[in-house]
Amino acid sequence: MSNLTPKASSMWFVQSLRLLHHELRRGELTIIFLAIVLAVATVFSLTGFSGQIKHAIVANSTNTIGADRVLRMSSEVDPSIIEKSQSLALKSAKKIETESMAFAGDNMLLSELDAVSDSYPLRGELRVKTSSTQAESVIASAPQVGTVWVEPSVLSRLDVKIGDSIEIGLAPLTIAGIVTDIPDRSYRAFIAGPTVILNIADMPKTELIQPGSRITYKYLFAGENQAIETFEAWIKPQINESQRWYDAKAAQNRLSRILDTAEKFLSLASMLGIVLAAVAVAVASRRYGQRHQSTVSIFKALGASISHVRKLYCLHWTLLSCLSIATGLLVGYGLLLLGVNAIASYLSLADAPLTFVPFLTAIFTGLLCAIAFAIHPIMSLVQSSPLNVIRGFSQNKVARFGWHQLPPLLALFLLLYIFSQDLVMSAALLLGGVVVSFILLMFGRGLMSAGRSVGTKAGKSWHLALANLKRRASENSVQLVSFTIAIKLLLLITVMKSSILSEWEQQFPEGTPNHYLINISEAQIDPLKQFVAEHDIANQGFYHVYRGRLSAINGIKTVDEDKPDEQAANDATPADKEKQAAKKTEQQKSRQGMGRELGLTWRTELPEENEIIAGQWWQVGDDKPQVSIESNIAERLEIKLGDNLTFTLGSDEFTVPVTSIREVNWQSRQLNFIMVFNQSVLDKFPTTSISAWSISAQDRDMVYRFMADFPTITLMDFAAIMAQLNNIIEQVSVAIQLILILVVLAGSLVLIAQVQASMEERERELAILRTLGASGKLLRNSVLYEFVALGAIAGLMASVGMEIAVYILQSQVFNMPGSFHFQYWLVGIGAGAFFVGSIGMLSCWRLLNLSSVTLIRRTM
């Protein structure tokens, strides 16, 4: 090289640029470009979006609990605790959370009720708009006595406006503003309804709080660090089983764990699309390598060194990768903005900064796709022998298995690991993916072979189409697997949305409860009983409900499963770690508990839909304290007949023996209880009752009018619960749809790449057929039917897969008999045939439009 002029030594650079320019203009690199853009854009938008959401919810909002520490319990706090906090100069606030009906005229709405003291919130911002025309919300604290802040949907659903009065329980309250930000908003999946915030001083007027009501008390504390820590050290030993003490970090950890899980699920699911995009790169680059063989051989024959060729193609490929990755980032950014815009009404991400993580992850993904999946064809291209010029160019088939398949597999594993952060899971997914693909492949090959024999009798076009399909079976397999998965997702969403839930609802016999009544006081029971008897409303009677915890089994204390996390987040100092270790040993000595409060009840007679499988139900008049336990829980907690169970109800504790084990039909929508006692155990505690009614459509208005006289009773429509379930399914299916779109796009790229790779072969076949006198219609149909058959086979396999998945859902999740959904098989097969047929025809369009003279001249 030393004797070359500087200009000649950089000739490869100029040639490389010229090559890129040419190839891009001729559209030869389009598939590779699009595949990398797709992978990069997907990863960037997904990682960026979830990162921003996490930042906005968790990190950026100064507080997610409205305080420095929160004490949560199901009863009022001991005054000594508040006194202690005051002595340490801590600020405190109180919040009561419950669910209740809100009434306005004839309208009623189940809502989340937050009753807060004047000092609320201690940290973070509560923001409200006091008129509907106001653009910016202002920082506020508790509403004034006699007024409420409400979430926007309360206005539309109760048909009221700011200044109107609504009734909460027995208290009429005026809407003073619309709340836009709640510092300690709950992110649970099931929330009764929109939030109504009232002043805690109004709570007694509502008469919602009665013994046994389902109410959460939160005591919020904030102040100097030192004081908070002193207070924490003092209060922690006093926290009992039914109370929780937590800081913002613990709450944030909980939240970010949920977000992490969602993100992990989405990114692993989108891996499917990314893998397909990478396969498209692999197919297209193989064809690229073969097409460029002659160029490289001629270059070499004319005296170009290996290093010249290597540099030329390395730069060419690098430029292509950079261009694709940059475009991918731009497209990804666009998608990210769309996403941010779409959820703007729920969550403002305007202030959440973009970190480097999405950039790095996306660029890395792009590089992996561009390098790992293309390295083998490009390497062998550079190695092309100049002798080829004389010997001719071989369309050498790549060996099926060999070292060259290692880089793509390693790259896949690396990508899985980046998204899952879990070695075992990555390995399992890779292996699982290979196994599932293999099964689909074998199944698909079988169908293609079967189609081949059927096709022989099905007319000329079909015959040729299916013969081609079978011959290209191994190339077709990738598309087959990807379209099968895409169509299966599509079918599953459709069936879930339109069938499973309604089938589940329909299987309940007439008279199955469709309304639940909660928070019924002792005095209200008689008028209600009279009402249902008068109007012949099917009901299950009234159950007294007590909230209590299972605190010990045979004298051994139970521990909650979810407590350790929270503790870990709180305990940071070495001393705390020691405490944690001590707690661990303590856990080993203790028994597994329920980890939550239970609804307890007493009965004299065995409830309907319950069956005793061990022991005996008590005789009427048997006053000896005892309990009957549900069989699944008994099994899980290893509780046997005769075991002594200790329960905590508020500050009371009692121990009773297990005298029977019951099997309960949870699917019946009846009121069911895990622990049922005899009357003498619970009778002495004050409480409220619940009931379940079956209200027919024509009785509905009448019942609702009657219930308006009992505003402290919460009336829950089962349809509303179903609506919430539907809403969750809707949200899940949005996520699945995103994956679906990605898989369809990537699968189409693979299909187009595959068609391009087979273009010379197809051209030759069409020329032969044309020469032998085949009509244009026959040629078009044979190409069309080939793709239609491929799509239909994918649709058929997807339908079988969907049916299996639905059966598992029905039998395992919904406990209902399985059913077939043949109408969706047609949808699956039809959609597959139509989509793959269209994409295939489009990619062969140029070929089919060539005049036969051109076609024949090219081949002969």
Add this chain to the structure above:
Amino acid sequence: MQVEDKTLALLQPLNLTVTAGESLAIVGSSGSGKTTLLSILAGLDLPSSGQVYLKNKPLHQFNEEQRSQVRAQHVGFIFQQFLLINSLTALENVMLPAELANLPDAQARGEALLAQVGLADRLDHYPSQLSGGEQQRVAIARAFISKPDILFADEPTGNLDSKTGQHITDLIFDLNAKEGTTLVLVTHDAKLAARCQRQVEMDSGVLTEKLEFSTPEHDNKTEMSAPQVG
């Protein structure tokens, strides 16, 4: 032929009539225009001017679809590169022209023809499983299945060794004699050309008759007058 803005005259004005049952060899060096002439005679390509009749049908006035139909009804082909369809078995390749022409008994005829060319036991084999000579034998069986009136062969032995080539030549002429087909053969192999009843020579697009047999009848013959591919 129009190449960008230049016109390239591949064939000079010529007159050629081929009578039914006749065997004609078109000889000449590479690039002399033999294959172009064959393409035009078979209705695969069109002359830029002039007339081509096949079985009294004016191919020069026909569109692609009509010419396809004529080929399916009356023409058989054998190529230097065999040109079998890789996704079809030997038998299916042979049956293809009969199916395209909607002839009955395609399968029985296909099996019989493959037996005649000595491939009775290779019916279900794919082209990739056959040797070059075997592939050309399949192509010969394919050429005869639709009982074509005229068979066009383009360097049928060009890709084969001399022994296999000899065998293939024998097969073509045997079947041709048995079926009474008109044969138009393009070759630069003088020995092969010599087996035809009549020879014409192409040189730079100019056709000269080596032996004269033609009669100016228009029935059952292919005639071409003044085609100028330019």
